[in-house]
Amino acid sequence: xxxxxxxxxxxxxxxxxxxxxxxxxxxxxxxxxxxxxxxxxxxxxxxxxxxxxxxxxxxxxxxxx
Numbered sequence: 575x576x577x578x579x580x581x582x583x584x585x586x587x588x589x590x591x592x593x594x595x596x597x598x599x600x601x602x603x604x605x606x607x608x609x610x611x612x613x614x615x616x617x618x619x620x621x622x623x624x625x626x627x628x629x630x631x632x633x634x635x636x637x638x639x
Contacts, residue, residue: 580626581636587622589614598629 579590589599590613599605599614603621607614616622626635 578630578634579636580630580634580639582618582639585618587616587618587626587639589616589626601629602626 577592578595579588581588588608588611589602589605591599602614602616602625604619605614605616605622616626
């Protein structure tokens, strides 16, 4: 999953994935699609953190996330 990038921006996770992996992002409990930046945005809450950690490899997270 090296084509995934997860970073923390203004206390929200920005999840960037290729189109074929959009289903994984749609399953994030609290998320929105940002069409302007083409990333999924998710609040930094426990449910979202747990889902992201369980679903994506640690190498996909930036140091801030």
